[in-house]
Amino acid sequence: MEALFFNIEDGFLEGIVRGYKGGILTTTNYVNLSQCETLDDLKLQLSATDYGNFLQNEPSPLATTTIAEKAREKLVAEFNYIRTNANRPLATFLDYITYAYMIDNVILLITGTLHERDTLELLDRCHPLGMFDSIGALCVATNVAELYNTVLVDSPIAPYFEKCLSAHDLDEMNIEIIRNTLYKAYLEDFYDYCQSLGEPTADIMGEILQFEADRRVINITINSFNTELTKDDRAKLFPSIGKLFPDGVMRLARADDVDQVRLTVEGYGEYRAFFDLPVGSDRSLEDKFFEYEVYLNKRAFNQQFHYGVFFCYLKLKEQEIRNIVWIAECIAQQQKERINNYIPIF
Numbered sequence: 001m002e003a004l005f006f007n008i009e010d011g012f013l014e015g016i017v018r019g020y021k022g023g024i025l026t027t028t029n030y031v032n033l034s035q036c037e038t039l040d041d042l043k044l045q046l047s048a049t050d051y052g053n054f055l056q057n058e059p060s061p062l063a064t065t066t067i068a069e070k071a072r073e074k075l076v077a078e079f080n081y082i083r084t085n086a087n088r089p090l091a092t093f094l095d096y097i098t099y100a101y102m103i104d105n106v107i108l109l110i111t112g113t114l115h116e117r118d119t120l121e122l123l124d125r126c127h128p129l130g131m132f133d134s135i136g137a138l139c140v141a142t143n144v145a146e147l148y149n150t151v152l153v154d155s156p157i158a159p160y161f162e163k164c165l166s167a168h169d170l171d172e173m174n175i176e177i178i179r180n181t182l183y184k185a186y187l188e189d190f191y192d193y194c195q196s197l198g199e200p201t202a203d204i205m206g207e208i209l210q211f212e213a214d215r216r217v218i219n220i221t222i223n224s225f226n227t228e229l230t231k232d233d234r235a236k237l238f239p240s241i242g243k244l245f246p247d248g249v250m251r252l253a254r255a256d257d258v259d260q261v262r263l264t265v266e267g268y269g270e271y272r273a274f275f276d277l278p279v280g281s282d283r284s285l286e287d288k289f290f291e292y293e294v295y296l297n298k299r300a301f302n303q304q305f306h307y308g309v310f311f312c313y314l315k316l317k318e319q320e321i322r323n324i325v326w327i328a329e330c331i332a333q334q335q336k337e338r339i340n341n342y343i344p345i346f
Helices: 002-009 011-021 027-034 039-047 064-085 090-114 119-124 144-154 158-164 167-172 175-196 201-224 231-236 247-254 258-265 269-275 285-302 308-332
Strands: none
Touching: 002 011, 011 064, 011 308, 027 039, 027 308, 039 064, 039 308, 064 090, 064 308, 090 119, 090 144, 090 175, 090 308, 144 158, 144 167, 158 175, 175 201, 201 231, 201 247, 201 258, 201 269, 201 285, 201 308, 231 247, 247 258, 258 269, 269 285, 285 308
16 A cells, blocks of 8 residues: 555655665775875765765865765755655654764763863764754753753653653763663664554664664673673663564673673574674674665665665765765875775665
């Protein structure tokens, strides 16, 4: 039934996003970028792609931060065009995508408040997709209690704070524990919303969000070793979704070292290769995660009449920007021997 009526409201925007996807850099583009000797050469090569003249007003010498910032601005403009033209329930789905960036922005401002940093300066560092109408009010807060009350009243992610945290927690808890607590609530909520949309969105987004939850579980477990975080507190940060849930999650909650994590994860076919890293390899566990994420996001485009393409396009472009920045950094620092350590997409 979805295929019959999908195009009435969402067919135009799906066509737009599939057109955007056609402009993602290919292997040939990356080979050309890797052969550049200077960042100005890189700028010239990018001008022949869908990026066009996005750096034309930037003076030489170029900085890698400028390239990253301008590439992100282009992606945000594309996403906002889709979001502006979307009707519900697609508009709600796109709102959910922005909540992850809102969490990162609020955590950044909480960190600044705790360390008495200039929050106006931090506001400039916030991700554009995570901005909301009253985020400027957070800069006025002089302590964590004021900031918590402002977030509760004025931000779209208020339910996650209300459900998981108190003002006292913000003052006492480690900032990464706060971040992971909020992400747990967000992922579970987003997953439930995607399931309510029915097939094929529920199936495609379900697998992607399950992987995201599993990645967080593995990272939290490994990063908690040799810290003050107890096993019980660690388990509270694990999302209750994912392929590792519940058996793998229970075993990871009791794990004491990376070898136990590896043994647990290797019991799941999709994730078995994550720890297959040769000694001396330039690849890391995080690279393996990115590679699998790219695989899932590319696969979403094999089906039509679902909302997953909007999420997946954004994630593929973010990976592309990371690749461009990596190549630019290698050129700027004359580390050409490491320039091919990016994550290929197409």
